[in-house]
């Protein structure tokens with residue numbers, strides 16, 4: 001038996017998202033034989049900002065929250081990435097998420113770099129007024145480093161269209177005119193794009209459609225398990241259900257439900273909306289999030305948070321396809337286990353890139369002042385997702401590497417090319 005201390009040390013390292021991101025980056029950089037100077041530039045973030053945000057709570061007292069914005073890379077354009085509100089956000093997590101944005105934007109070839117923001121808070125315990133004051137003050141603290149040509153925030157876990165409307169309004173107050181292109185994921189009525197709300201889940205559907213073709217399967221033959229029922233998981237489950245897939249399980253943070261014959265997803269999501277939990281949902285077995293990941297299925301779509309598939313449970317997965325809707329749901333230590341098992345991985349930086357792709361469309365529409373129909377947005381999203389899926393698969397075949405390594409290599413290659421051409425590291 002390993003001593004608990006040794007085991008704990010390994011666990012802490014394995015579950016640090018920044019370590020997971022860096023170990024994949026290093027492997028891809030090595031396989032690309034990346035120039036050492038470029039490696040030195042690309043392995044670190046461009047800028048990290050830490051802010052302390054005083055907020056007057058409803059009680060009348062001031063509470064000070066810690067917040068971050070990490071701008072990882074600008075080589076391909078303005079930095080881009082969401083803002084996360086959660087009690088356990090750390091700087092290392094935001095660093096990893098910012099880097100993943102750089103690689104993701106490069107995989108789908110949109111002209112952005114990568115950034116991410118986070119505030120350590122528990123939004124479930126805060127009123128709308130407290131959240132609004134927190135968001136406005138955080139935006140004011142970032143005002144010098146964000147902007148349509150600098151860094152364009154978007155929603156992530158526990159933030160939404162309302163949060164983005166507050167960011168846009170605060171930025172616009174400082175600019176003395178309305179600046180819609182400062183954020184994406186806004187309400188459609190305020191310059192948001194049709195289809196952005198569903199874009200990450202829809203993008204996931206498009207790449208799953210491509211992946212099952214490789215197994216000669218059709219949607220009705222394909223059993224899908226979805227972890228998470230928020231913007232990404234809830235939307236993906238609904239769209240997969242509407243496309244004829246058999247969605248056999250879904251969960252939220254408290255646990256999930258399973259029916260091997262398939263769930264009625266719109267009904268289950270409505271139940272969740274009304275009762276705020278899947279508990280006691282009829283005609284389904286209750287499962288924990290750990291049990292859900294190990295269910296017999298064809299496609300497993302972790303769409304909740306990081307570190308769900310680790311060296312401890314990867315060998316117990318039963319899926320053929322792992323479609324990573326969340327950022328970083330799999331630790332680097334689990335990669336080789338999945339590879340040996342022959343699981344076809346659609347890595348996060350490809351699988352969940354539908355969100356930032358439509359965010360790019362939103363930024364373009366805001367700058368044009370001309371808005372596209374939803375079917376046009378969805379059609380263009382499909383083109384990008386299918387082309388990017390094929391790019392990654394071709395790259396994997398040509399270089400004889402797994403799909404995750406291929407996605408990193410493709411992304412790093414593109415960012416390195418632009419960095420070298422600009423010459424700003426010289």
Ligand SMILES: NC(=O)C1=CN([C@@H]2O[C@H](COP(=O)(O)OP(=O)(O)OC[C@H]3O[C@@H](n4cnc5c(N)ncnc54)[C@H](O)[C@@H]3O)[C@@H](O)[C@H]2O)C=CC1
Nearest residue numbers: 156157158200228229230231232252253304326327352355
């Ligand atoms: N919203 C977006 O457009 C994009 C989000 N992502 C990523 O997708 C993931 C989910 O984001 P959203 O759906 O936007 O967040 P959300 O806040 O709308 O939903 C998160 C869902 O995951 C569940 N959850 C949270 N912690 C959990 C845990 N420990 N175990 C099981 N379930 C848990 C929640 O109950 C909720 O159902 C995150 O990793 C995020 O970074 C990636 C690309 C774009």
Ligand SMILES: O=C(O)CCC(=O)C(=O)O
Nearest residue numbers: 081082154156355356359
């Ligand atoms: O839409 C965006 O700009 C970024 C969404 C996001 O945070 C992500 O893809 O992880």
